Amino acid sequence: MKIAVLPGDGIGKEIVAQAVRVLRRLGLPLELAEAPVGGAGYEAAGDPLPAATLVLAREADAILFGAIGGPQYDALPRDQRPERGLLRLRKELGLFANLRPAQVFADLAQASSLRPELVAGLDVLIVRELTGDIYFGEPRGITTLANGEREGVNTMRYRESEIRRIARVAFEAARRRGKRLCSVDKANVLETTELWRQVVSELGKDYADVQLSHMYVDNCAMQLVRNPKQFDVIVTGNLFGDILSDEASMLTGSIGMLPSASLDERGKGLYEPIHGSAPDIAGKGLANPLATILSAAMMLRYSLGHVAEADRIEGAVRKVLRQGLRTADIYTDGCRKVGTQEMGDAVVAAL
Numbered sequence: 001m002k003i004a005v006l007p008g009d010g011i012g013k014e015i016v017a018q019a020v021r022v023l024r025r026l027g028l029p030l031e032l033a034e035a036p037v038g039g040a041g042y043e044a045a046g047d048p049l050p051a052a053t054l055v056l057a058r059e060a061d062a063i064l065f066g067a068i069g070g071p072q073y074d075a076l077p078r079d080q081r082p083e084r085g086l087l088r089l090r091k092e093l094g095l096f097a098n099l100r101p102a103q104v105f106a107d108l109a110q111a112s113s114l115r116p117e118l119v120a121g122l123d124v125l126i127v128r129e130l131t132g133d134i135y136f137g138e139p140r141g142i143t144t145l146a147n148g149e150r151e152g153v154n155t156m157r158y159r160e161s162e163i164r165r166i167a168r169v170a171f172e173a174a175r176r177r178g179k180r181l182c183s184v185d186k187a188n189v190l191e192t193t194e195l196w197r198q199v200v201s202e203l204g205k206d207y208a209d210v211q212l213s214h215m216y217v218d219n220c221a222m223q224l225v226r227n228p229k230q231f232d233v234i235v236t237g238n239l240f241g242d243i244l245s246d247e248a249s250m251l252t253g254s255i256g257m258l259p260s261a262s263l264d265e266r267g268k269g270l271y272e273p274i275h276g277s278a279p280d281i282a283g284k285g286l287a288n289p290l291a292t293i294l295s296a297a298m299m300l301r302y303s304l305g306h307v308a309e310a311d312r313i314e315g316a317v318r319k320v321l322r323q324g325l326r327t328a329d330i331y332t333d334g335c336r337k338v339g340t341q342e343m344g345d346a347v348v349a350a351l
Ligand code: IPM
Pocket: 083, 086, 087, 242, 274
């Protein structure tokens, strides 16, 4: 099994290093090959997605990704910025289905910014469409009007076929879980999502065993902090999913805990923590590696067919949390504060 390892920038390198140690500890026949992406790709080859990195990613059975971005790249032309590397990778590989589970580990309910009883036992899956919407819609750009004023333009658009295939992934996921699917849109204002609602409802007829509901995105943002346990699976577009998944991550105590899978039509995937490159703490050994380690577990489960090993990793993470080890982002009184390396050591030891 070939795995492309793309650590990226900032804390990406530190957290991916820990996930790689965990993977190696399993003793599976994994071939890991590393390549630069994001700012690191720009430094190495003048391109946030160097050609050789794309080839490696294409040829791999799965991709383990860290994080990209940093303030030193903010002034670059848009197509050379780190984010473009990740967005192009998603698009080039057809990784349209982004699964972002927000689960509260029993020992972390105290670390949430919400009262523990609101989040204890929470298990929500956000299914985010990842290769369409306003992220990729044309026309786009910043132009100067006849009167000299500048105007920024982006286009929100979805085709029926794009909506149907992400909705199918979500219905299938709901079928394997709590059998409830909430589709999130802004159908009261945006035609794109009016179509979204129609298409999801039509497909719902094929899934009579799944209870389908619809919710406007503003209401959903509110419901996620009011009563998050009402949700089982949420399906939504690229932009709304980006925002709601950051919000949902805080329910679990820290954005440093959330893994994700981005899958193509055949189940090949890219696995990454949902957090960014955290330039403020990069290189200090403070970052929480658990979201990346849990992403490696998702990789074993969804792309490599090693469900037992995925369970082992998740079990090891639960164990170190039970032992009271915490990186700074999930620290609460009475626990033992550890750095990136020590948290990795503990997971490896627990395995
Ligand atoms: C995410 C990130 C990316 C996105 C950025 C880094 C381009 O926020 O994966 O959620 O907006 O999709």
